[in-house]
Amino acid sequence: MERSSLDEQLHTKVSHDTIDRQHHGAVSIPVYSSSLFAFEDHASFDHAMEDVLAATVYSRGNNPTVQFLERKIAQLEQGEKARCFAxxxxxxxxxxxxxxxxGDHVICVERAYGPTREFLGELATRFGIEVTYVGGSRLSDFEHALKPNTKVIYLESPTSGLFELQDLAGVAKLARQAGVITMIDNSWATPCFQRPLTMGIDLVLHSMTKYFSGHSDCLGGTVVGAAALVDTIERRGYMLLGGIMTAHTASLMIRGLRTLPLRMERHQKNGLAVASYLEQHPLVNRVNHPGLRSHPQHELASRQLDGFSSLFSFESKLPVNAMKRWADALGYFRIGVSWGGYESLVTVGTTPPERNTSGTNPSIIRLYIGLEDPEALIEDMNQAWRLVLSEEGVIEELNPIHPSS
Ligand SMILES: Cc1ncc(COP(=O)(O)O)c(C=O)c1O
Structure with a gap:
C-alpha cells in the first residue's frame, strides 16, 4: 500500500536555504578543501583553541561544507544536532x-546489520560490555532483557534482511522510564519515511552511503539527536577516532540530499510494484516487505512509517543454486551488496532455519529496487524465471513442492 503522507515541507526543506552572503550568495555551498584554517593573529587562534569543538580550526573537527550538511540533516530528522562520519x-x-x-549492558536487535553486531562483540570480549540480543518484534522482548546496568538499546527498524520492525514509541517509553539511551539505524526508511526522534528515540544513525548519497559513488554516516548527547559523542571520539566525513564527500551528500524525497517517492512506488508482482508469483513463498498487507507487522509499519523504501526480500520455492542462476539471468539487476543508488541489485542466500516453514530448501533473495521502470524490472524477472524453469532438472527439483506439475 503506497503512502503519500510525506512531511509536507520535506521537498522545500531539502531545496531551500537562506541566501549565504558569506559565500557571495552561492546556491551550492563551496567545497572547503582545506585541512586547516589559519588565523589573523595569535589572540584569535588562542580564543578558538579554548573551544576547539565549536571553532573552525582543523577539518578533523569542523569543516564548513560538512557543517552545512549536518545542519540540513538535523532539520530533516527534527533533531538539534548532527555529526557526519566517513x-x-x-x-x-x-x-x-x-x-x-x-560493566555496561546493551540490548540489541538480533538481526541488526552484521558489522554492528561484530563491533558489539568486540566491545564485549575486549572491554567487558554485556550484550543481549532480542528478536525485537514484541515490546516484552526489551522489557525482559532490561537490567540495572542497561545503558543502551540499539534498534534497526526494519531490519535489512527479513524486514522485521520494532515498536519505536513503545521502546522509547520503556527506555525513558528505565533511564536507558535508545538509538536506531534509520538507513532503510530515511527521514522521509521515519523520524524516530519525534517518537522519543534519543539518537538516529544512518549509513548515508545508501539513500542519502543516492548515486553509489561515496560512503558516509551520521548521528543525530539532542545537542547534549551528540556533544558527548563529539567530545569522546569524533576528533579522537577520526572517522570524519571529508568536504568533498559532504558536497556529494548535499547533492544527493536535494533530491532525496523525490527519489524516495519513486523508490516506494517501484518497490511496491515489484513486491506485489512477486507476492502473486507461484514460485514465491512469501515477500518480506512492510508495505504489503501480508507483512505480519503491517499495522505497526503503517503507524510509524510515512512510507516504504525499496529494499526487501522474498523467499523462493526454488533452491539456492537455481535462484543464483535466476540472478545471473537478470539483465537490469546487478549482483552486489549495499543499496540506495539508482541501480537495482540482487543477492541470493539461504533462508534462516527458524524462518523456514516450507520443509524444503528455499532460498531468500534480497532485492533493492532502483529508479528504473518497474515494468522493465518485472519483465526482466519473468524472462529469468522462464530461463531457469527451462533448464534441465529444475522441474524435478520443484516436484516435491508441486507433485502435480
Ligand atoms: C542497515 C545498515 N546499516 C549500516 C551500514 C553500514 O554503513 P556503511 O557501509 O556506510 O559503513 C549498512 C551497510 O551496508 C547497512 O546496510
Whole structure:
C-alpha cells in the first residue's frame, strides 16, 4: 500500500536555504578543501583553541561544507544536532564507543546489520560490555532483557534482511522510564519515511552511503539527536577516532540530499510494484516487505512509517543454486551488496532455519529496487524465471513442492 503522507515541507526543506552572503550568495555551498584554517593573529587562534569543538580550526573537527550538511540533516530528522562520519559504520562504532563503558549492558536487535553486531562483540570480549540480543518484534522482548546496568538499546527498524520492525514509541517509553539511551539505524526508511526522534528515540544513525548519497559513488554516516548527547559523542571520539566525513564527500551528500524525497517517492512506488508482482508469483513463498498487507507487522509499519523504501526480500520455492542462476539471468539487476543508488541489485542466500516453514530448501533473495521502470524490472524477472524453469532438472527439483506439475 503506497503512502503519500510525506512531511509536507520535506521537498522545500531539502531545496531551500537562506541566501549565504558569506559565500557571495552561492546556491551550492563551496567545497572547503582545506585541512586547516589559519588565523589573523595569535589572540584569535588562542580564543578558538579554548573551544576547539565549536571553532573552525582543523577539518578533523569542523569543516564548513560538512557543517552545512549536518545542519540540513538535523532539520530533516527534527533533531538539534548532527555529526557526519566517513561511513555508516564509523558513525555507529564512534557512537557506541562514546556511550558505553566497562560493566555496561546493551540490548540489541538480533538481526541488526552484521558489522554492528561484530563491533558489539568486540566491545564485549575486549572491554567487558554485556550484550543481549532480542528478536525485537514484541515490546516484552526489551522489557525482559532490561537490567540495572542497561545503558543502551540499539534498534534497526526494519531490519535489512527479513524486514522485521520494532515498536519505536513503545521502546522509547520503556527506555525513558528505565533511564536507558535508545538509538536506531534509520538507513532503510530515511527521514522521509521515519523520524524516530519525534517518537522519543534519543539518537538516529544512518549509513548515508545508501539513500542519502543516492548515486553509489561515496560512503558516509551520521548521528543525530539532542545537542547534549551528540556533544558527548563529539567530545569522546569524533576528533579522537577520526572517522570524519571529508568536504568533498559532504558536497556529494548535499547533492544527493536535494533530491532525496523525490527519489524516495519513486523508490516506494517501484518497490511496491515489484513486491506485489512477486507476492502473486507461484514460485514465491512469501515477500518480506512492510508495505504489503501480508507483512505480519503491517499495522505497526503503517503507524510509524510515512512510507516504504525499496529494499526487501522474498523467499523462493526454488533452491539456492537455481535462484543464483535466476540472478545471473537478470539483465537490469546487478549482483552486489549495499543499496540506495539508482541501480537495482540482487543477492541470493539461504533462508534462516527458524524462518523456514516450507520443509524444503528455499532460498531468500534480497532485492533493492532502483529508479528504473518497474515494468522493465518485472519483465526482466519473468524472462529469468522462464530461463531457469527451462533448464534441465529444475522441474524435478520443484516436484516435491508441486507433485502435480
Ligand atoms: C542497515 C545498515 N546499516 C549500516 C551500514 C553500514 O554503513 P556503511 O557501509 O556506510 O559503513 C549498512 C551497510 O551496508 C547497512 O546496510
Amino acid at each position: 561511513s555508516g559504520m564509523a558513525a555507529i562504532a564512534s557512537t557506541l564507543h562514546a556511550l558505553l563503558g566497562t
